[in-house]
Amino acid sequence: MNEKRFILTEDIINMEEVTNKVIRREAGAVTTFTGTVREFTKSKRTLYLEYDAYVPMAEKKLEQIGDEINEKWPDSMVAITHRIGRLEISDIAVVIAVSTPHRRDAYEANEYAIERIKEIVPIWKKEHWEDGEMWIGDQLEKKSYPTGKPEQEDLV
Amino acid sequence: MNEKRFILTEDIINMEEVTNKVIRREAGAVTTFTGTVREFTKSKRTLYLEYDAYVPMAEKKLEQIGDEINEKWPDSMVAITHRIGRLEISDIAVVIAVSTPHRRDAYEANEYAIERIKEIVPIWKKEHWEDGEMWIGDQLEKKSYPTGKPEQEDLV
Amino acid sequence: MITVLFFAHLQDAVGQEKVIMDKAPISIADLKKELVELYSLPGLENVMFAINEEYATGDDLVNDGDTVALIPPVSGG
Amino acid sequence: MITVLFFAHLQDAVGQEKVIMDKAPISIADLKKELVELYSLPGLENVMFAINEEYATGDDLVNDGDTVALIPPVSGG
Numbered sequence: 001m002n003e004k005r006f007i008l009t010e011d012i013i014n015m016e017e018v019t020n021k022v023i024r025r026e027a028g029a030v031t032t033f034t035g036t037v038r039e040f041t042k043s044k045r046t047l048y049l050e051y052d053a054y055v056p057m058a059e060k061k062l063e064q065i066g067d068e069i070n071e072k073w074p075d076s077m078v079a080i081t082h083r084i085g086r087l088e089i090s091d092i093a094v095v096i097a098v099s100t101p102h103r104r105d106a107y108e109a110n111e112y113a114i115e116r117i118k119e120i121v122p123i124w125k126k127e128h129w130e131d132g133e134m135w136i137g138d139q140l141e142k143k144s145y146p147t148g149k150p151e152q153e154d155l156v
Numbered sequence: 157m158n159e160k161r162f163i164l165t166e167d168i169i170n171m172e173e174v175t176n177k178v179i180r181r182e183a184g185a186v187t188t189f190t191g192t193v194r195e196f197t198k199s200k201r202t203l204y205l206e207y208d209a210y211v212p213m214a215e216k217k218l219e220q221i222g223d224e225i226n227e228k229w230p231d232s233m234v235a236i237t238h239r240i241g242r243l244e245i246s247d248i249a250v251v252i253a254v255s256t257p258h259r260r261d262a263y264e265a266n267e268y269a270i271e272r273i274k275e276i277v278p279i280w281k282k283e284h285w286e287d288g289e290m291w292i293g294d295q296l297e298k299k300s301y302p303t304g305k306p307e308q309e310d311l312v
Numbered sequence: 313m314i315t316v317l318f319f320a321h322l323q324d325a326v327g328q329e330k331v332i333m334d335k336a337p338i339s340i341a342d343l344k345k346e347l348v349e350l351y352s353l354p355g356l357e358n359v360m361f362a363i364n365e366e367y368a369t370g371d372d373l374v375n376d377g378d379t380v381a382l383i384p385p386v387s388g389g
Numbered sequence: 390m391i392t393v394l395f396f397a398h399l400q401d402a403v404g405q406e407k408v409i410m411d412k413a414p415i416s417i418a419d420l421k422k423e424l425v426e427l428y429s430l431p432g433l434e435n436v437m438f439a440i441n442e443e444y445a446t447g448d449d450l451v452n453d454g455d456t457v458a459l460i461p462p463v464s465g466g
Contacts, residue, residue: 028194038184123465124397213365279388280320
């Protein structure tokens with residue numbers, strides 16, 4: 001497998017291309033998560049988004065998520081593409097594809113991937129509304145680092 | 157929405173086409189399940205498969221699954237395409253796409269759909285091996301109908 | 313007249329995709345007994361029945377013009 | 390020399406993508422204090438730090454030639 005399975009890109013994401021990276025003879029189940037730009041967040045209307053990223057570290061962290069999934073679900077294969085730059089409503093921001101021999105694992109591992117992306121991958125979203133714009137912080141709204149350092153379980 | 161969202165087909169399934177049926181401005185999460193033909197089932201090597209179906213009833217039942225999901229996950233939208241006829245290893249047998257405003261629901265509803273397909277949709281798989289062939293019965297291996305009738309909870 | 317449809321291994325066992333029978337009205341339970349006898353089918357314990365594309369129970373009545381389908385355990389997906 | 394990278398709202402606050410500083414060796418905790426003072430940044434309580442693309446803790450030491458990144462709460466996906 002020569003193609004890169006964990007990438008950031010400024011181009012439109014083709015979900016089938018990402019999914020094809022994980023289709024294998026021995027894996028009967030593939031889940032693909034497609035995250036698109038939603039028009040309304042809590043009744044606030046988004047015009048468009050911008051994603052910024054610390055690109056080399058983000059790709060490393062995506063790869064780390066793939067490794068974590070291989071540990072937890074041994075026969076799995078993962079590919080993740082995240083877009084950066086300006087995105088319009090309904091544009092695809094992220095595609096996560098996971099193949100496993102059995103379907104239960106494919107759902108669980110895929111959901112694990114998106115949760116981890118929102119925890120450890122250095123990508124930031126700026127929402128643009130009619131009346132302003134803002135960098136969106138911690139979507140999980142449950143982490144803070146009073147010691148200035150993340151705890152071990154957040155990183156590994 | 158004029159295109160049919162619950163179909164059986166003899167043609168190759170395009171997963172992006174199925175997924176695009178459920179992408180909406182108000183839904184930020186889309187899960188796509190792709191079921192492919194696996195080469196090995198418990199160390200037995202499959203050469204190819206054939207799917208037979210009671211087509212009009214199967215499409216009705218897929219639609220029923222969509223209705224059930226709309227009940228359980230109110231803001232969801234579902235599309236399912238199942239292929240019939242002869243399929244080779246790694247060919248796509250089924251694609252299920254579910255969009256919801258929030259991702260948790262998209263995973264849950266999608267998994268619900270594949271479970272229900274394996275319970276109520278009249279489609280049958282014939283496995284062809286090097287040394288024979290067989291219609292595959294109840295994959296769930298947990299249902300039997302001693303009274304000749306399914307129970308209410310199995311059907312609704 | 314009623315139409316009876318067979319699928320998968322039942323189609324192989326019966327040797328036909330469908331048969332037309334002059335049995336209406338008849339309950340699903342009684343029709344099942346007739347079919348088992350007529351085609352020397354094994355018990356059909358885990359076979360469901362549908363009338364006009366909806367699952368039916370043993371008490372349901374098949375009327376003239378109805379289409380009945382024998383649905384062995386499904387294996388799609 | 391160390392390179393310090395800023396992203397998202399911190400980049401806006403500092404007005405630069407990166408700065409070069411002559412502070413090595415220095416702990417992350419100490420570097421953080423310096424940066425808060427230098428750029429009048431709010432507390433940075435929920436900002437993580439990375440050294441050479443790996444998350445670091447306050448005790449970790451930044452050496453000459455290292456690249457440090459300030460990682461505000463991420464919002465990808």
